[in-house]
Amino acid sequence: MQKLPLILKMMTDYNAPDLKRINHALKVYGMTEYIAFGENLSDYESLVVKAAALLHDIGIHEAEKRFNSSNGIYQEQLGPQVAEPILEKAGFNKEEIEKITYIIAHHHTYNIKDNKLLRIIIEADLIVNIDEGEFGPNADFNRIKNKNFVTETGKRLFDKLILNK
Numbered sequence: 001m002q003k004l005p006l007i008l009k010m011m012t013d014y015n016a017p018d019l020k021r022i023n024h025a026l027k028v029y030g031m032t033e034y035i036a037f038g039e040n041l042s043d044y045e046s047l048v049v050k051a052a053a054l055l056h057d058i059g060i061h062e063a064e065k066r067f068n069s070s071n072g073i074y075q076e077q078l079g080p081q082v083a084e085p086i087l088e089k090a091g092f093n094k095e096e097i098e099k100i101t102y103i104i105a106h107h108h109t110y111n112i113k114d115n116k117l118l119r120i121i122i123e124a125d126l127i128v129n130i131d132e133g134e135f136g137p138n139a140d141f142n143r144i145k146n147k148n149f150v151t152e153t154g155k156r157l158f159d160k161l162i163l164n165k
Ligand SMILES: [Fe+2]
Pocket: 024, 028, 056, 057, 125
């Protein structure tokens, strides 16, 4: 199984020299792996969600170039077209690419609750974004958890890393 290392390499090369964005993707990948393992995903689901983790913010440079903004809406809009050729090159099939690009296109759309793989990416991204200071130190973290966390593993991880600090 060389698909994920290939995605990791292409994500890194695409973002270089932007180490901050590369590190963000790697951190979200790590948290995704943790939650995916805890939720007993199948190998197929695990592959899809981990590829989505590595590529979830891949549209950010295009968004900055075209709209002068890293706003989530533009990332969602532009991410899939950047991700698609990368996924094809790494050997993902059409169905997998559809699932992964769907997650990329909705990873800031917090009201879709019935797609478990999307929820895992949202949970992993939120934990990393909080650590990176996006919400400031005085945010209502209980509210963030209650509104956005769906998986049991994600909730427990949030308690461990954010609420019980
Ligand atoms: Fe992100």
